[in-house]
Amino acid sequence: MKIATFNVNGINGRLPILLRWLAESQPDVVCLQELKAPQEKFPIAAIRDAGYDAIWHGQKSWNGVAILARGARPIETRRALPGDPHDVSSRYIEAAIAGVLVGCPYVPNGNPAPGPKLDLKLRWLERLIAHAGDLLSTGVPVVIAGDFNVMPTELDVYKPERWVDDALFRPEVRAAFHRLIAQGWVDAVRAQHPGERIYTFWDYFRNAWGRDAGLRIDHLLLSPALARRLAGAGVDRAIRGLPKASDHASAWIELADHPTSPRSSPRRRAK
DNA sequence: ATGTCTCACGATGTGAGA
Numbered sequence A: 001m002k003i004a005t006f007n008v009n010g011i012n013g014r015l016p017i018l019l020r021w022l023a024e025s026q027p028d029v030v031c032l033q034e035l036k037a038p039q040e041k042f043p044i045a046a047i048r049d050a051g052y053d054a055i056w057h058g059q060k061s062w063n064g065v066a067i068l069a070r071g072a073r074p075i076e077t078r079r080a081l082p083g084d085p086h087d088v089s090s091r092y093i094e095a096a097i098a099g100v101l102v103g104c105p106y107v108p109n110g111n112p113a114p115g116p117k118l119d120l121k122l123r124w125l126e127r128l129i130a131h132a133g134d135l136l137s138t139g140v141p142v143v144i145a146g147d148f149n150v151m152p153t154e155l156d157v158y159k160p161e162r163w164v165d166d167a168l169f170r171p172e173v174r175a176a177f178h179r180l181i182a183q184g185w186v187d188a189v190r191a192q193h194p195g196e197r198i199y200t201f202w203d204y205f206r207n208a209w210g211r212d213a214g215l216r217i218d219h220l221l222l223s224p225a226l227a228r229r230l231a232g233a234g235v236d237r238a239i240r241g242l243p244k245a246s247d248h249a250s251a252w253i254e255l256a257d258h259p260t261s262p263r264s265s266p267r268r269r270a271k
Numbered sequence B: 001a002t003g004t005c006t007c008a009c010g011a012t013g014t015g016a017g018a
Helices: A015-025 A044-049 A116-138 A171-182 A188-192 A205-211 A237-241
Strands: A002-007 A029-033 A052-057 A065-070 A075-078 A092-097 A100-105 A142-147 A218-222 A230-236 A250-255
Touching: A002 A015, A002 A100, A002 A142, A002 A218, A015 A250, A029 A100, A029 A142, A044 A052, A052 A092, A065 A092, A065 A100, A100 A116, A116 A142, A116 A171, A142 A250, A188 A218, A188 A230, A188 A250, A218 A250, A230 A237
Parallel strands: A002 A029, A100 A142
Antiparallel strands: A002 A250, A029 A065, A052 A065, A075 A092, A092 A100, A142 A218, A230 A250
């Protein structure tokens, strides 16, 4: 089972790229962010033609999230992050697909920082941490796949010193992300490629793609039971190089049908 | 501070957000 996340940056303007990528990479489940389309302008017909069903939460101009499933109907479990009934931004959607609960977050950017936008981001992350903890406590297999707008470590930034005051890399933002991970989640791409420089986003400015001046901000977090099924993970960099590309590439994981690694505890004695 | 791109409004440009 292949699960991917892709910040599409405008699903209608980017529809040819999305359809081409679906045909080439054949993910079973896709989390999309930044649809930038109202609910009624989601291109569901083209997506069905491509062999996928979908649920989505649109919004005029900004935000917007969707979950696609190949040959299956995602069973929606939520279309907003709990914890603030006044928050109307479409930044979270969640569904059950083939025995896996899939959460699709689009964390607020937070810039300019410091300021009210950073404060909103930090509050949103607290709500995500609370909800993620609830999901873990159910014991259900969960993947949270989306645009977290956080680089977890210096390895995830082409030039860390340039980004320490940015809302994507400030200490309090990283600390919130690490508290989330510490609940028991596995950052799948990092777990499969420890020590490797991997990016998922390259700014449109300053020829960032051409210089490989990237950031790793799109993540797939696995609950313990799913982490034991992790069989592969990576980033489809090629879609970032296409004409009219999104500023993000997609990150993906491959899950085996059954556990491939033992439980981490009790630990096996080294030979 | 800058750079580039998207979408909306409603017009052939401008503003906001990222």
